[in-house]
Amino acid sequence: MSAPLPALSLSLQFADPRHRAVLSRHRVIRALRHALAAPGEFTVRLVDEEEGRALNQSYRQKDYATNVLTFDYAAEPVVVADLVLCAPVVEREAAELGVDLLEHYTHLLVHGALHAQGWDHETGEADAEAMEAEETAILAGLGLPDPYRHRAKG
Template sequence: MPAPELSLSVRVVRFPEAPLHRAALPRHMVARWIRAALAPDVQAAEIAVRVVDAEEGQTLNRDYRQKDYATNVLTFDYSHAPLLAADLVLCAPVVAREAAELNKPLAEHYAHLLVHGVLHAQGWDHETSEADAEAMEARETQIMAALGLPDPYADSDNANS
């Protein structure tokens, strides 16, 4: 089966550490990570990735999820298979802090969060039940392994939102 067509936009807003985050997100790798998370019924995907500072991350999470803190990844999905359209917003300071706490390379943590966000865009939800959370984590682990990356939940009790 041919890979789905992917229209991808990657933007990093201006903030002091932006070059570090830009370097962790080479476009070809972002495309690879996103493609790996697409379900077989997705024929094409339009994904915008935006990396933001803590202020914008908190504002978006507060305004759209009524949670007044910056979170690692927010997913805004607009359509599902066969055409998937979504915006993924990653909060750089949160991602960097988590990567450091987990002792993982920044790019590896971004890969996991992009996979996580793309699964959310396709209807996966870890907040509905423990069974759904376990299924989503298992799928993320499977995708990460296919990418040659370690289990994001190994040695960690932290689930991502």
């Protein structure tokens, strides 16, 4: 028998309502709980391209909207974080990758939750490979395929 999933408190906000029907509260909770190693308190906010770009510019000095931004506040004893997902970017990426929209959202929720727990893919190739492997394992546990299967092999 596997260990119970960590408790999670969730505020789910739709500043951009276009994917409200796709991204149910239940599905967000399921994805986050599978990605957490400790209890969590998360706000997940779906935004439009304008808000996504403004946040990425303000906090990362990058002048474009990105798929997910993680604002982590505490990792112990409770993971406390805000995840901001830019609905138009997520939708565009899913179409480009040829994956289901919910599948892509689930991957990005897991990705953001790992960032909130200290995982970082921008600190070196070994860290990126470790984070990708963890994401792939979590998604497999959710019955989803490897999110990096579409990446060109070099």
